[in-house]
Amino acid sequence: MNHIALKMLMGDTGKYIGIVMGLTFASLIMTQQPAIFVGLMSRSYSFISDVGLPDIWVMDAKVQFVDDIKPLQETELYRVRGISGVAWAMPMYKGLLKARLTDGTFQTCNVIGLDDATLIGGPPQMLEGTLEDLRRSDSVIVDIDGATDKLGKPSLLPGGKPTPLKLGDSLELNDRRAIVVGIAKVTRTFQSQPVVYTTYSRAKNYAPRERKLLSFVLVKAKPGQNPAELTRRIREATGLAAYTQAEFMELTYQYFMHNTGIPINFGISVLLGFIVGAAIAGQTFYNFTLENLRQFGVLKAMGTSNWVLLRMILLQAVLVGSIGYGLGVGLTALFGHAMRHTILAFKFPWQLLVFSGAGVSIICVFAALISIIKVIRLEPAIVFKG
Amino acid sequence: MTLAVHCKQLTKVYDTGGQKVTALNGIDLDISTGELMMLVGPSGCGKTTLISVIAGILDQDAGLCELFGENLLTMRSKDKLNFRARNIGFVFQAFNLLPSLNAAENVSIPLIINGTKRSVAERTAKTVLEQVGLGARWQSLPSQLSGGQQQRVAIARALVHNPRLIVCDEPTSALDHKTGNTVMALLKDVAMHKDRTLVIVTHDARIFNFADRMAEMDDGHIIKIQANTAPPPPHS
Ligand SMILES: Nc1ncnc2c1ncn2[C@@H]1O[C@H](COP(=O)(O)OP(=O)(O)OP(=O)(O)O)[C@@H](O)[C@H]1O
Ligand SMILES: [Mg+2]
Numbered sequence: 001m002n003h004i005a006l007k008m009l010m011g012d013t014g015k016y017i018g019i020v021m022g023l024t025f026a027s028l029i030m031t032q033q034p035a036i037f038v039g040l041m042s043r044s045y046s047f048i049s050d051v052g053l054p055d056i057w058v059m060d061a062k063v064q065f066v067d068d069i070k071p072l073q074e075t076e077l078y079r080v081r082g083i084s085g086v087a088w089a090m091p092m093y094k095g096l097l098k099a100r101l102t103d104g105t106f107q108t109c110n111v112i113g114l115d116d117a118t119l120i121g122g123p124p125q126m127l128e129g130t131l132e133d134l135r136r137s138d139s140v141i142v143d144i145d146g147a148t149d150k151l152g153k154p155s156l157l158p159g160g161k162p163t164p165l166k167l168g169d170s171l172e173l174n175d176r177r178a179i180v181v182g183i184a185k186v187t188r189t190f191q192s193q194p195v196v197y198t199t200y201s202r203a204k205n206y207a208p209r210e211r212k213l214l215s216f217v218l219v220k221a222k223p224g225q226n227p228a229e230l231t232r233r234i235r236e237a238t239g240l241a242a243y244t245q246a247e248f249m250e251l252t253y254q255y256f257m258h259n260t261g262i263p264i265n266f267g268i269s270v271l272l273g274f275i276v277g278a279a280i281a282g283q284t285f286y287n288f289t290l291e292n293l294r295q296f297g298v299l300k301a302m303g304t305s306n307w308v309l310l311r312m313i314l315l316q317a318v319l320v321g322s323i324g325y326g327l328g329v330g331l332t333a334l335f336g337h338a339m340r341h342t343i344l345a346f347k348f349p350w351q352l353l354v355f356s357g358a359g360v361s362i363i364c365v366f367a368a369l370i371s372i373i374k375v376i377r378l379e380p381a382i383v384f385k386g
Numbered sequence: 387m388t389l390a391v392h393c394k395q396l397t398k399v400y401d402t403g404g405q406k407v408t409a410l411n412g413i414d415l416d417i418s419t420g421e422l423m424m425l426v427g428p429s430g431c432g433k434t435t436l437i438s439v440i441a442g443i444l445d446q447d448a449g450l451c452e453l454f455g456e457n458l459l460t461m462r463s464k465d466k467l468n469f470r471a472r473n474i475g476f477v478f479q480a481f482n483l484l485p486s487l488n489a490a491e492n493v494s495i496p497l498i499i500n501g502t503k504r505s506v507a508e509r510t511a512k513t514v515l516e517q518v519g520l521g522a523r524w525q526s527l528p529s530q531l532s533g534g535q536q537q538r539v540a541i542a543r544a545l546v547h548n549p550r551l552i553v554c555d556e557p558t559s560a561l562d563h564k565t566g567n568t569v570m571a572l573l574k575d576v577a578m579h580k581d582r583t584l585v586i587v588t589h590d591a592r593i594f595n596f597a598d599r600m601a602e603m604d605d606g607h608i609i610k611i612q613a614n615t616a617p618p619p620p621h622s
Contacts, residue, residue, distance in 0.1 A: 001498060001499075003504065004484070004487065004491070004495070004498070007484075007486045007487055007491070008484065008486055008487075010486070011484075011485060011486020011487075012485075012486065294482065295482075295484050295485075298476075298478075298482045298484070299495070299499070300443075301441070301443045301470070301476060302470065302471060302474075302476065302495065302496055302499055303467045303468065303469075303470040303471025303472075303474075303496075303499050303500075304467070304471075304499050305464065305467050379443075379444070380443040380444075381438045381443045381444040383443070383476065383478060383482060384434045384437070384438055384478065384479075384555045385434075
């Protein structure tokens, strides 16, 4: 009877496509929106994950997330270095500073100051120049997105593209000269400001005079040291907060989850997609069964059991469900691929496949269920009705 | 002659939201094996209800209905399904072919329900289609066939599993007179033999003379049963 079920389903091409499209849409929305959400949320901590080398981040105890800078006194660096199990500890400056461009306009930049000697915490990928070039005087490294867009020289034509910042170009940070010696690629963050890397001591000069300027202490544990154990020791010895890289990412992620509208906004659009998809797909599938009720009645009158009819409907639901799911997920992947070079956040972990798969399954099972109930209750005597 | 259908004081009352309609009101009717029985009568008199009960797709409220000595009302539902699948063929006014299945696939359905392998079932279906003169059209979809041809496919479907009883509700009403006559002649020709019983509900006075006996119904009763003395018309 399976081939009869499949022929019934595919015999009416228009309706068949309608059902599959409804499910495709539902699965697309249920995959694509969460993928953007996951991508966006991962941006919250991408600055942390970009800094590869250190195991542990030390900061003020009240820091809530990575951009929530509460400077420390520089003596803290030496206290951390004195704790047993610490292989090395390096300072990092992170702060928003105003840059004056050659045309006189101002642009806020995210300035990162790296330890002068080791340059630990630098950008993950250099496109032009090397990290070592930071040892030259007044030198800075700028991220490619900032260099091409916000720090670029404005076009002479109205609405034209700015001319990108090049090696050797200069800008002013707090009235001090900075010369571009490198272009780096960094993972996008929530902050859309250009990222400017320089040394720790030069960053202190660029920054407005303040008593405290140390943002983070980056710590490497000695080989064989348990990082969790070491963070506990650092906390106890200094009274500061110390997190492993994963913990700090989690802290930042949780901050954005609980303190921004992002989760609720995406939650709503995913839910809406689910409801709309379920309504369209469930509705068309149920309608399909209703329209075929007479055919099911004929089969029933001829002696087909409810159990066999149930299997036929389930088979139909599984088929349209799998095709719709495959198309939806495929379209999402295509979408992600097409958007890979744009500002759009997009991440497609395997868990999302499970998530939307479960969503489409629920829709199909539900649609099949109400159809099955209808068919089981069907009186075979309807076959003689005109 | 053995009894194919035995109805005694058969009663059926439809209850639609408090309003009760007595569709069958104490029907007594016996139909022999090898007989072609026609049920006639005005619209709403209960003809369709009666063949539905006889064919085991509707339960009566009171009275007895036996089919080849079996009481379907007291049968377990699984046995009842199997009994229907093996012993009954259906022909409908509106043909009720599955629109996305071709003629051979449609005809093979009763065999497949009875557990026959698909390839065997479709081969048998083709030979029965030949008997109804549609051997060459086995690949056609119902929408590609005329009304008369569709009803011939439906007759092949009612015959393919060699059932002992075939019930037909207004088999010619959707067809013009000439086609209706051809279809009836074919039905009588290929379906009737000494071990098979046909019960045909009809309005169509022009096919009355195909019957062996005719039961006239009115308002849930059988008011008259008469044997056909006129010879069946020549095949057209
Ligand atoms: N499912 C149902 N629910 C309620 N009443 C019904 C139902 N089926 C039939 N009836 C009623 O039962 C009576 C007999 O109906 P039935 O269909 O058996 O008549 P019929 O002789 O076949 O009529 P027709 O020649 O118009 O087909 C009618 O009054 C009809 O309205
Ligand atoms: Mg009727």
